Amino acid sequence: MAACxxxxxxCAAAPSSLPCSREMxxxxxxxxxxxxQPPRRSWSRAQRAHRKALVHIVEARLLVSFxxxxxxxxxxxxxxxxxxxxxxxxxxxxxxxxxxxSESSALRNxxxxxxxxxxxxxxxxxxxxxxxxxxxxxxxxxxxxxTDPSAHAAVQKRYFVHAAGQLGIAELEALRNGVQMSGGLGxxxxxxxxxxxxxxxxxxxxxxxxxxxNRQVRRMLLAVGSQALRLHRVAFGDIELGSLxxxxxxxxxxxxxxxx
Numbered sequence: 001m002a003a004c005x006x007x008x009x010x011c012a013a014a015p016s017s018l019p020c021s022r023e024m025x026x027x028x029x030x031x032x033x034x035x036x037q038p039p040r041r042s043w044s045r046a047q048r049a050h051r052k053a054l055v056h057i058v059e060a061r062l063l064v065s066f067x068x069x070x071x072x073x074x075x076x077x078x079x080x081x082x083x084x085x086x087x088x089x090x091x092x093x094x095x096x097x098x099x100x101x102s103e104s105s106a107l108r109n110x111x112x113x114x115x116x117x118x119x120x121x122x123x124x125x126x127x128x129x130x131x132x133x134x135x136x137x138x139x140x141x142x143x144x145x146x147t148d149p150s151a152h153a154a155v156q157k158r159y160f161v162h163a164a165g166q167l168g169i170a171e172l173e174a175l176r177n178g179v180q181m182s183g184g185l186g187x188x189x190x191x192x193x194x195x196x197x198x199x200x201x202x203x204x205x206x207x208x209x210x211x212x213x214n215r216q217v218r219r220m221l222l223a224v225g226s227q228a229l230r231l232h233r234v235a236f237g238d239i240e241l242g243s244l245x246x247x248x249x250x251x252x253x254x255x256x257x258x259x260x
Contacts, residue, residue: 061139063252063259066092067244068134068233074125082128086120089136092249123147123236124157124212132159132233133241135252142259146237147212154210155237155257156192159217161205162230166198171224175207179223185213188220202229 072085123135123146137143146155167175172195178187192208203226207217218228234241238256254260 061142061254061259062137063142063254063257064089064093064136065239065241065244065250065252066134066136067241067246067248068126068131069246070129070131073128074122074134085122085126085134088247089120089249092247096249097251126233127215127218127231130231130233131246133236133239133244134233135236135239136249142254142257145259146257156208156210156235157212157233157237158192158206158208158235160196160230160232160234161207161217161221161228162199163203163205163221163226164229165201165203165226167195167203167205167224167226171226174224175220179220181213181216181219181223183214183219185216185219188213188216188223191220206234 066085066089068085069088071083072088073082074085076084076086078084119138120136121138121140121143123137123143126132126134135146148154172193175188175193176191178190180187189209189211192206194206196204196206198204207220209216213219217231221228236257239252244250
């Protein structure tokens, strides 16, 4: 609730602009003349409230849902210069909560020395072609709490899968019990698998996993002779994507994932 209050405080108090944060340069005309003192800034009440709210955001632990579109990579910088989820996520924050680019920079610059380099972190990743729910946080320890497969009762992620072929009982049981994944990733942990529908030659499934290995659901399907024609994350623990539009964000309560 403190995170929500801090966030909404920014939305209510954010002015259209902030004074430049760079100090004015003092020019000494001669060695005998004292340097001119920069004029004192005059802050309005709204601007003071806004700066105070920025500090609150840095100190608050926030959890935000993002509906990831297809074609975005989950990295801060991509060597191939592909679009990243971070760029789209920050633009969505501007549209939803009114935090402009300069203010986002102010947030990052306000993080104390020794803190993490980036303001936002994803809880796990989705590959280039996978869409759906992706969670962001400004508190790095939550990433490990929510995604560490060795942690007790790791959070389950649920996916809608449009799989190639009609999967029989043997294939479904193999997915539930564990299959040998390619890439040297070993055997997948037990998963929940529900058949939603059979459409022509293909099958719609809901698959729930607690691991988070690279392209895991896709590798699991390949192991039983199928493949994911469409992969869409619908839930992360008790947080569901619901009706959140593609490319949009929503503030979440960390208690839904038992984060602390």
